[in-house]
Structures are given as C-alpha cells and as structure tokens.
Amino acid sequence: MQQNAIRHHSFGKPLEVLKLESIEQPQPQAGEVRVRLERATINPSDYGMIGGSYGSLRELPAVAGREGVGVVEALGAGVSGVEIGTRVRFPGEDGAWQASACVAAEDLLVVPAEVPVDQAAISFINPPTAYCLLKKIVDLQAGDWVVQNAGNSAVGLSVIQMAKAFGLKTISQVRREELVEPLKAMGADHVVLEGSGWPKSVADLTGGAPVRLALNSIGGESAIDQIKALGEGGTQVTFGGMVGDKVRFPTRFLIFNDVRLTGFWWDQFGKRHGVDAVRAIMAEVYAMMADGRLKLPIEQSYPFSEYKAAIQHDSQPRLGKILLHP
Template sequence: MNTCVTYEEFGTPHDVLKVSSLLKESPKKGEVLVRMVARPINPSDLIPITGAYSHRITLPDIPGYEGVGIVEEVGQAVSQEWIGKRVLPLRGEGTWQEVVTAPADWVVPVPDEIDDETAAQLYINPVTAWIICTEVLRLGQGDVLVVNACGSAIGRLFAQLAKVIGFRLIAVTRDDQHTQELLELGASTVIRTNESQLAPTVLEVTNGKGAHAAIDSIGGAAGTALAFCVCPKGHFLTLGLLSGQQVDWAKISRETQANVKLFHLRHWNQQVSVQVWHETFHQLISMIVNGSCILMTPSASFRLQDVRKAVRAAASAEGKSGKILLVP
C-alpha cells in the first residue's frame, strides 16, 4: 500500500487534507518509482488546495511539487542503474505520498555532498530565483533589483544570487528581524517598511533613478507600492500573493511606466527542453556544493500522517524560520 495525502474538496489546507492508503502501482514505461525521504511545505503547495487554481486541478488530488527520495523500481526502457540512487522525482505525481512515479528523463540525481534536507528544497525556490534573474529579468553587473518579503526562503536566495551574478539587491522587509542576515548573504541595502517609506527610500539609495526591476511576493497595497520603485521602462514582476489580494493594476498602469511581468514556474516547465532542465539543476547544485548558495535549515519535521499539524506549523513559520518537512 501507498500512504498519501489527498484532498477531495478545496478549502483551508488543515481542514480538507486527509491521509489515505492507495494501492502501490508499478512504474510504467519510461518511469521510475521513488520512495520519498523528505518533502518541504511551500506556499505553492498550499495555495492550490484553497481553490485558487481550481480551473486546472482535478479532484481528488495529491499535493506536493518537490522532495527527495530513493529509486526503488524502474519501468521498461529505464536503466536498472537508477535503482538505489537518490533523486529529485519531479514533474510526476504529487510528492506528499510514500512512493511517487516520475518520468525518468526529468529525474535529477543528487550528489552525496548534499544532504536530504537541502536536496528536498532544490526545486521550487532555487529554480524560480535563478530563472527570474538570468532568463526573465536578465540581470547583470550594476543592475538594481528590489524585492519585498525578502526575509523569506526565496528572498534569501535573491540576496545570494546578487553576489553570484553581480547585481545590486535592495531587500524590503517589515522589520529589523532579517536585516543583518540579508546583508551578510549579499543584499546591498535593507529597507524596513515599519521605519521608512518605500518608494522615496529606493529613490534616495539609487540617486533618484529607481530600480531596474522589482519582484513582488505580497500583492495588495505592499505590492502596489513596490511598483513605484521601478525606473521608467523597468520591470515589475509578480511572483506571489502572500496577502491574498491583487495589486492595484489600474493604478500601476495609470501612474507608473513599469513593464509588468507575471512569473509561473509551470510556464517555464512547459517550454524547457530536457537538456536545459538538467543544465539548470547542474548549475544550481554546483552553487550549493561550492557554498555560493545556502538553503535554509528546516525548522521542523512531521510525519506524513500528521500533515494537518504540519501545514498549521508551516503557515505560522513562513518567512520567520526554515521550511517544514514531511518525512516518513
């Protein structure tokens, strides 16, 4: 049998998630069967459960976009050498179950130098941050990027990539909790919105020019304010909706000259080739191994059977400490 987390209706995750047992099925041709070791809980895992994307989700569904595990079985046309290897089983089934099947071509092998807790987090935030910086915004030496909610896991990655790529990061946080850490990671400036007005401060630290690009993970009034930090013809990119509210698109369109972009990792997934997919992970894994990028240490682990407790903990910990992991 295969223990898995499912939901049959949309709603608050800790209310609608339940633990079920399904028959364990063998992998089909071109697939691998992976016994999961660890899976993080991300906002991107929880938001679909609420019904935000109900138009493209068929119920019942198994959540979970990332994690790490050990290949236990392979289907036809897949080398037996995969068995026993530690991998990221991506682009297959939801990872919040004991075993998942995934297409062998897209499975990412994990080197011994990376522990399970780090490997489990190698997909959603690292790939998103890297693709945004290098392909979407094409940031380079001297460019200025301003990011709100920068104390989050992905915010910390933008700070480190600023040092790797050479752009200048203005990190926006609500208070002083993450200031020192963000500066040490690679941010050039930290603006605390409980102390300073955002747009005037960005203009001040950029000598009146504004930022080349801004990344909003909050939405609502905070996201709208961020758009006014961008220089004329600069880029305003929306990444998340932590506030649960949309930015004021009419105000941004009417009163700024920003080029608006929306980023969804699934759109990149639909277009990327197998070769570029693996090259991207090779680059990210290399940065993890050489220490130029460090992922947050998870704050707690919960059994799959305790998923309701786990998602409650994740909701209270997001942006304040490391990820919550679901483990065997």
C-alpha cells in the same frame, strides 16, 4: 502493498480537507522507475492547489504537495542506465506527499551527490524561480539594483544569495524588524520595512543608481511601493500574490517612467522551454548549492503522521522551510 499518503477529496482549507490515508503502492511499468520519498516541502502553492485556486489542479481525490526528493528503489522492465539508490527529484505531478511514486526513467532529474538531502528537497521550485527572475527577464549587469518583497521567503533568500553571486545589488522588503540582520548576513545589501515609506529614500539606498528590476510576490501596497521605486524603464515581475489585495493601476508610472509590468511562472517556463532548459537551470542551482553560494534554512521536518502540526508550524513567522517525511 500499501503506503501512506496525505490526500484531499475536496478543495478547501488544508487542516479541514487533508487526511493521512493508506493507498496502494504503485508498481513501475515498462520504462518507469519507482522513487521512494526522502523529504517533501511545504510551499505556498501547495495551499493554492489544496484550496482549488491554483493555475493547474489535480483530479480528486488528490495527493497534496508539489516538491520533494527521493531515491530510486525499483526499476520497471527495459530500464537501463539508472541505478537503485540514485537520488532524484520526486515525481510531483501526482502529488509529493506520498511514500513513493513512479515516473518514466527518461524524465528523471538526478540530484548530484554533493547536494545535501534537505537542500535538494527545496531545490526544484523556489531556487530555479529566483534564477529565472534574475537571468531571464531583464538583461541585468553587475552592479544593477533589484528590489523584492517577501525577502525572507525561500525565493527571496535565493534571490539575495544568487544576486550576490552574480554581482547584483538588492533591496529586500520585509514585515518584521527581526528579519533585517539575518537577511543582511545572507548577503542582502539593504533590508527595508514594509510601510516605512522607504521608496522616498531609494536614491539614498542605491547611491542614485536606478532600480532596474522589482520582484513582486505579495501585491497590494507592497507592489505599489516597488513601482514607485523603479527607475525609468524598470520592470516589475509578479510571480505570486500572497495577500490578494488589489493593486491600483499605476497609470502615472507607466506613462512618465515607462515602467513595465510582467509575470513569471516556473511551471509554465518548463512547459514552454522543455526538459533540457530545466536541467540546464537546475545544474546552475546545484552548482551554487554544492559550493555553498546558495544555502537555504530549514526550520523543521515532520513525519507524515504529524502533518497537521507541520501545517500549523508553516503558518507561523519563521525563516526556514517546513519539510515532511514518511
């Protein structure tokens, strides 16, 4: 039996190398289940994998995509304790932009029934990244200040809402003025425009309190502004590099302000700490999604047959995520 998949046979620009193809539907082996895709997400890291620049790459030809949600539709021999129809994380190791995939039953991450399917689809990378950035890097206390760039990204929106739930204060950097009010409506304390010279007035924004943590996913001057705004002993965490611009080494701030620079990668966290640690963090994420403390906007969902339109839409200014479905 055949199924649809969005694949690439070489690395390059998505619209140039991706193709909608028919491939053999996988059959679950002993101890495995087959999961049928409901929704898959388009993430910036997907483009890195398609382009060949990401930290870990798949063997070609490769199915694109890293994140999605589905339901168990077939059980392999010897599988027990798993029911057909259970909603789970779609197995993304071999690519999420395909109609179905198999995974060991013991590795399933079950999604609580009270989490909406569209929210579940975008729950596995960006929200846990935001949770770890706020909880695993610096010992933040209620009332502490955090600054982040790309405040309108999925991680950024997660940080805003989680920080509010944790009693933290946020300054979110954005590039477009029309994003200021929507982010404030989600709980952002301050929203500042990139290039506006905002670090000079950071003390006014925080009431004189130091900024303890800076979250950088852009690089370039945006990252330098964060370092200027950090308080003494503050930490900047880099977890992305959207613009790819060089960042001037902040010698003065390292010496006189004792600023710390570090990095974070959710994939690496999972490998280092294991499945139990990942499940514990996901339980926290799902609790917030279930009770409404965390709700991320969805822009639109496209069928696989319209993947080119989906990628083009994803490149346009927006606030919500773009999803794919078979």
